[in-house]
Amino acid sequence: MVKSLPPRSAVAVEETWNLEDLFKTEDAYNEAIKDVQATVAAFAERFKGNMTDDSSVIEAIDGYAAIMGKLVPIGAYTNLALSVDQTNDEAQMRASKFGSIASKLGSQLAFFSSEISELPIELLEKAMEQSAEYKNYLEELIRQKPYKLHPEVERTLAALSSVLNAPYGLYDTTKLVDMKFDDFEVHGEKFPLSYISFEGGWEQEPDTEKRRAAYDAFHAKLKEYQHTQAKTYDMQLQKEKTISDLRGYDTVFDSLLFNQEVDRSMYDRQIDLIMNELAPHMRKYAKLLQKVHCLDEMTFSDLKVPLDPNYEPKITIEESKKYIKESLAIMGDDYMDMVNRSYDERWTDFAQNVGKSTGAFCSSPYGTHPYILISWTGSMEDVFVLAHELGHAGHFYNAHQHQNYFNSRPSTYFIEAPSTMNEMLVANHLLSNSDDPKFKRWVISSIVARTYYHNFVTHLLEAAYQRKVYERIDAGGSVNANVLNNLKRGVLEEFWGDDVKINEGAELTWMRQPHYYMGLYPYTYSAGLTISTQVSKRILSEGQPAVEDWLKVLQAGGTKPPAELSKMAGVDITTEQPLKDTIAYIGDLIDQLVELTEEIEGVTI
Known part of the structure; x- marks a missing residue:
């Protein structure tokens, strides 16, 4: 039985990570912030307007790398401390404070990438000859040149980074702080429900009545927040489209694929081939699950049940x-x-x-x-x-x-x-390590149900849905909960056909993943696999x-x-x-x- 989750203060220390490897005390963390603030100020004083030859360029890159070396552990500590307990007021305030500080530092540092990008290609190539260590970095700067904006615009965008990144934070806050799940009931017995217990337990529950009841209760709660989450997501999409247009990309796809160093054909092929050619295999798998578990019908809420839970x-x-x-x-x-x-x-x-x-x-x-x-x-x-x-x-x-x-x-x-x-x-x-048929079936079903289902189905269907969303945005449109629900349901129905009933709530699956705030990320799971x-x-x-x-x-x-x-x-x-x-x-x-x-x-x- 899935138990109610304890507060962070009640968990065993040996089951937690040790953030002291980043900063042993809060004072050390705060001192590191003061140090990097001073370092950034000195860096800007030294190099702003003064990168004029290959030697000063290399020196500036050295200084910038040193600053990143100071900023990275601060950002990691801030984010990791919050990720283990979004309800912790101290962690929330620390993250909010550092977000503001990071925006200011980003604004101060914005001149670096802008000014170095505006230097003649010949000068950047000369700097490459002087420093093989920074060759890749300088080549990437040259590649980005056509999409860089005026230095003052870049500085302004950097200063607004905490605001521009707000949708992701709002998504997490809604999901992990505001969203509270009631117990669900089966045959007069109540069971606790949460995001973690559903995705880590109830979704794979062998008892069909409990699994389906948990599914219904979970998605009923999601539905209460669908309009807020949709508005949050639309903010993210409009931001990405606006920045894409400002930088001169033909489409938002080109903008988001640029840093991946991938062309549109590789992206589309990953989605199209899997949607068309993997679907028949996965439908066969769904039929196997239905037969083994003697299900009256195969529904979306049954797809994560283990083949042999015993x-x-x-x-x-x-x-x-x-x-x-x-x-x-x-x-x-x-x-x-x-x-x-x-x-x-x-x-x-x-x-x-x-x-x-x-x-x-x-x-x-x-x-x-x-x-x-x-x-x-x-x-x-x-x-x-x-x-x-x-x-x-x-x-x-x-x-x-x-x-x-x-x-x-x-x-x-x-x-x-x-x-x-x-x-x-x-x-x-x-x-x-075994020839036992039951063990072999269990291992293979683990590969199919977890490794491949997760990466080639769950995330790939996210990608197919996400592509439809961006096509709408590229055409000048926007999204709301109804639009997103219809797009998601359409993708699910296309993949599973008549072999799986896409029951109510499945269309809300778009609310469950943070990947949509990370650009064109979902399709890369299947690419990597x-x-x-x-x-x-x-x-x-x-x-x-x-x-x-x-x-x-x-x-x-x-x-x-x-x-x-x-x-x-x-x-x-x-x-x-x-x-x-x-x-x-x-x-x-x-x-x-x-x-x-x-x-x-x-x-x-």
């Missing part, structure tokens, strides 16, 4: 170490040292508590170690999620060791490849040489665009073949589930 092992945090370490050992000693440290030094916040951000993420502030947020429920899914986030951690752990601040972060298109790679390594390890699926198959067949190639990719950070990083790992994402191969692989996994179910239970699908 076989699902409960996993403690301590027990997760064995699975994680054995699965990722192939990555080598340095990688495993990172994994061990993550447990020993409390890099991960496992606790479940009121006000904690939903889902999971990895924050990797440059200059210190990564931090992982997860709400541990004790299911095997948590092991896959933790492996996923450790994939992000391992990526930046490697990149930060080999690249400077400017070169460490790759395109968003590639960002989910290292994380989903670790999920594949866990799955491959589990499959290689396409890459990692192909690389994991290489590792299975080739062993250490493929691992070494992958580690070099991680170490390369953001020094190459995603197509080149993928090519380093042996995958050509400029063609549709890797995606087609991955879709076929998913189809093969589902076929195996059908065969295993027929063998184990005598059920014919």
Whole structure:
């Protein structure tokens, strides 16, 4: 039974992360802010209007990198402290105060990128010759030149950053602070409900009556906030469209894909191929779930139910170490040292508590170690999620060791490849350690229901919906709750066809994800998993040489665009073949589930 969540003050310290690695005390945090404020003022005094030759450009970049080195841990501490308890007044006030300070600092620093971007290309190229370390950064500045605005406009936009970023904060506040869920009732018995308990428990509840009742109660509460959330989202969309137009992009898609170093064809292909070619396989999976669970009809509220809930092992945090370490050992000693440290030094916040951000993420502030947020429920899914986030951690752990601040972060298109790679390594390890049909079915169903469903279905359907939203915005339109509901329902119906009933509430799924405040992010999950699926198959067949190639990719950070990083790992994402191969692989996994179910239970699908 899902329990009510405790307040943050009641959770065990060993299940929380240790932010003292960023700042040991609040006084140290405040002193760091004063220090960076003074540093920024001195930097502006020294370099504003004075970047006139290659030497002064390199010196200015050095100074700017040093400032970022001071700002990053401050921002990380501020955001991480708030993410574990959005109800904490001190954390809220600290975040609000730093937001204002960061806006002011951003305004003071805006001259740097503006003035350096306005320098002649010949001067920037000369600076590259003087400093190979900053070559990638300077090349990117040249690439951005056509879309830079007047320095005063850039400064104004920087000064308004806290206001321009307000929609995301408002979304989180509405979702995690204001939205309170009542208990729901089944046969006279009441059960507690929250965002975390629904997404981490009730959505996968094997008892159909409880699962569907939780679904109805959860979406009834979402519906009460749909108009506020829609207005918040429209603010975000109008901001993005306005800035896109100001900078001279042809479409908002071009604006949002620019920093990903991806063209529109790669973006559209990812959505179109999966919507068309994966859908039949997933409908077959839905029919399998319906048959096994003897459901009167297959509804949207049933899609997350485990294929064999009775076989699902409960996993403690301590027990997760064995699975994680054995699965990722192939990555080598340095990688495993990172994994061990993550447990020993409390890099991960496992606790479940009121006000904690939903889902999971990895924050990797440059200059210190990564931090992982997860709400541990004790299911095997948590092991896959933790492996996923450790994939992000391992990526930046490697990149930060080999690249400077400017070169460490790759395109968003590639960002989910290292994380989903670790999920594949866990799955491959589990499959290689047993011939038992029930265990094999459980592992494969975990891959399909979690790794691929999450990345190739949940997030991909977000992407297909998001594309329709931006097409509307690009045409000069706006959105409200009714528009968003209709667009979301249409995408769900297109993908699932007549095989799944899209019951009431499903159209509100757009309210559940923060990804819409992060640009064209949702489609990158399937892009990353396409890459990692192909690389994991290489590792299975080739062993250490493929691992070494992958580690070099991680170490390369953001020094190459995603197509080149993928090519380093042996995958050509400029063609549709890797995606087609991955879709076929998913189809093969589902076929195996059908065969295993027929063998184990005598059920014919």
